[in-house]
Amino acid sequence: MSTVASEKLIPSASLILVNERNEVLLVQRSSQTRSFAGMHVFPGGNFDAGRDTSLAITAIRETFEETGLLLTSPKSPRTLSKSDLDWTRRAVHHQELDFQTFLLRHKCVLPLESLHHFTTWITPSYASRRFRTQFFISFLPTCLEGDPSGASIGRVPTTDGGEEVQSTCFVHPRVAIAEFKKGSIKLAPPQYYILETLRQLLPGDTNTPEERERLIQLSQGPFGRLVIQPRLYHDSVSGAKIFLYEGDELRGGPVGRLHRAIVKQSGMFFSEIDLQRNFNIFEVDVSEASEAPATKL
Structure with missing residues (x-):
């Protein structure tokens, strides 16, 4: 742990979503954002004590705001239309609607048990703004609001209109690493570290139960608990x-x-x-x- 008091670190969370093709969801930050401007990162953001009760909820909320994808449990009634979700996304993003109130109103249950720890990163001590970011990994298809069948991703990730995110994509880790080496995308060391780890563990183009179990095993061991500064x-x-x-x-x-x-x-x-x-x-x-x-x- 840093010798700098932990209260000086901004708590944040980031979500690594893996689909059935072993692709992960990346967003490209807008050039106007204060952190990681222009870079490709996993969706996420800062913990908000007024809206979040855990970092896992932060990760899900921020992913919804930034990409339009809302992870819900199969226990949730699937009644929200695309237009409802689009309106809700904008309202939550601009803090015109409380995320917890929205969940209660529509009886949405978040699949918190499906989010697995995948290292925590602390910004180096020389930085002026420092974060303590908990990375979570989760697997699709998990039920995503807006998908009537529950059998696939359903909604396509989209930007928030360029406010914080200028592009979104699902990409295989090996492709993301190759694109970075060609100079086509920009990555920071934490994202590169995680993508390289996934490249080694998800070699194929079809996600298997064995691969999921192995990543969950990794999450439950020393790697999942690892804090990297x-x-x-x-x-x-x-x-x-x-x-x-x-x-x-x-x-x-x-x-x-x-x-x-x-x-x-x-x-x-x-x-x-x-x-x-x-x-x-x-x-x-x-x-x-x-x-x-x-x-x-």
């Missing part, structure tokens, strides 16, 4: 910028253990990210490694 180092030889993650040999981990990302930046964007991680993420709890004193690379 990158520490930035500069390699005096190569000039590379390196984000050291928990458990790396230069952060108190065993000699030879790598848990880091070597990055290059072009202006405000990352042009290259090379994730180096050489341990079993299902078994090794890197959070148990003690911090080493500052080390010059």
Whole structure:
């Protein structure tokens, strides 16, 4: 945990949605947003104590506001039309309608049990605005309001008119990584880290029960509980910028253990990210490694 008081960190949540084709939902932030402007990220936003009772609800609410997709439990009565949902989305987004009031009015039950922890990230200490972001992973098809059959995604994700999101898409992790390496999309290290993890675990184009179970197993182990607060180092030889993650040999981990990302930046964007991680993420709890004193690379 950071030595900076936790109350100075802005609590937030982000939702990783995986569909039946092993694609994940990404949104491109508007150039006008304060955080991740122009970058592709998973939908999400800040916890609002006046509207949310948990970070899981934050993740679902923000996904609804940003993409129009509302995750609900099969127990919910499926009565909302597309026009109703579109109006509700705008009203909730502009805080003209309380999200909890909307859920109660329409007896919508949120599938909170289907959201699984998938690491927590703390903004590096040098940043002026710092967040503690809980990532959740969930799988489609979960019932999505606006889909009468409940058998498929139903609603297509759409932007919020450009206020915070300028594009939305479902994309396979391997494609997202390839597009980043070509310079077609912009990613930040946390999103790259998660996409690279999913690329390795979801190789095919059809999501299987075994793959879902394996990701849930990962969520329930040390990886799901992992809190990552990158520490930035500069390699005096190569000039590379390196984000050291928990458990790396230069952060108190065993000699030879790598848990880091070597990055290059072009202006405000990352042009290259090379994730180096050489341990079993299902078994090794890197959070148990003690911090080493500052080390010059």
